[in-house]
Amino acid sequence: MFIKNGWYAAAWADEIGHHLVQKWITGEPVVLYRTQAGEVVALHDRCPHRRASLSKGNLVGDDVQCAYHGITFDCQGNCVRVPGQEKVPSALSLRRYKVVEKWQWIWIWMGQPDEADESLLPAFEYNDSPGWKALGGCIPVKANYQLLTDNLLDLTHETYVHGKTIGNSAVAETPMEYQLNGHEVHVKRIMENTPPPPLFKRVRGFEGNIDRWQIIRFQAPAHISIDARGYPTGVDDLEQGMRWFSLNSLTPVDERNTLYFWTVTRCFDLENEELDEIIKDQILKTFMEDVEVIEAQQVLIETDDRAIPEVSIRADGGSISARRIVEKLAAQDADAGIT
Ligand code: FES
Ligand SMILES: [Fe+2]
Missing domain, CATH: 2.102.10.10 (Rieske [2Fe-2S] iron-sulphur domain)
Structure with a gap:
């Protein structure tokens, strides 16, 4: 549905x-x-x-x-x-x-x-705003789109899936806060005084620890914006930090296929074309790591004849809330005969 x-x-x-x-x-x-x-x-x-x-x-x-x-x-x-x-x-x-x-x-x-x-379009204006540079693509994924929204609403997996780029142990160790806001879900994780992950070091040359923020916003049906920031711990000069939005729209092709539209849009070092290539290449590799996990998950879900109920944990709060919103709105459309 x-x-x-x-x-x-x-x-x-x-x-x-x-x-x-x-x-x-x-x-x-x-x-x-x-x-x-x-x-x-x-x-x-x-x-x-x-x-x-x-x-x-x-x-x-x-x-x-x-x-x-x-x-x-x-x-x-x-x-x-x-x-x-x-x-x-x-x-x-x-x-x-x-x-x-x-x-x-x-x-x-x-x-x-x-x-x-x-007015219901997602807040993706940074894909085309002065002072920001967006790079991105579209990945066809052989899996249900909600497995991808689950993935983006719980970035704990960065620690285990993306250790070469944006993950390190600080992510999984820091709890998230999440909040339901009408038809939106907001998830926040703030990691203070933590080592930068490999891609942040490469992109911004951080030497010491950073304060790292992840502010995630889900908007129905399947749009997820991640405001990602990293600043050297104890340094007030924002110029030394980095900030980008990871903007993602998961378009269901059908129940088991998705078009994964994505961009990373940044507000620093805009003229640096070498940096463009690094970001595009590394983020695409990162997302393909997700796709590998999720396509395998789709196969195991479909072939699970016993349909044993899944067991949820605390980190699933955001994705469960998003699924409830989608279920409610989809049921409303079905009841109203909208096909
Ligand atoms: S099927 Fe299109 S004109 Fe006949
Ligand atoms: Fe991921």
Whole structure:
């Protein structure tokens, strides 16, 4: 069950041009393209004639022509041409989804278009803000998206999974505080006077201990921002510290596949291109360590015939709260018949 009345990251903005791109989101096929004027369009990617994939068809001007029998739809999803007949049956139309292009990504609202509310977009403005530099990508993951939200809401795993980059023993040893705030979950972990993890040393040249902050914000359906900071312990000069946001949107393709959109956006040493490469490479390696664990976890969950209930621990507080929010909102959408 998915939240339908909610925003999901559908694509990086530069991925969508005047050509047809297919994405599966919450179990639905969507075809995306830009009109000649540059507006992004998202339509249901299943031809109402015989269910062929429209994204395998052609753009004729700003209209989509099905590759199978040539029925053509405009960018509102209305049928404008049926080969061999003059009358266009009114049932021949496509669902059009509400989309917003913002902060380098294309966001899609999978529910009722008239309820699409831009104020519910996640707070990802640092992906495109003066004084910040965002680097990132999108990783296809063979696992349910909530295994990834669980992962990002409990960074204890950094100690065990990411020892080469952002993890060390201080993370697991420092307890987190978490708080439910409407449809958001906030998790905070502050590590004082602690050795910097390997990537922080590499990026900022820390020699002594640092005070390290992780401030995590979950916004439904599956957006997680991590405000990560490190400052030399006892030094007041913020210029000597580092701060970046790790901004993550987990877009469910279906129940067992996810598009993991990510960026790391920093506010220091912006012109340093060598640093860009280090961050991009090291963060991607870090996330691929997560993906390896999580894809294996998905297989074991699916093959567990006895379905023994999982046993939760204190560190699961944030992820359990986030799952409850998603469950409630998804049930509301299902009860209201929003598909
Ligand atoms: S299936 Fe699309 S025109 Fe026939
Ligand atoms: Fe991780």
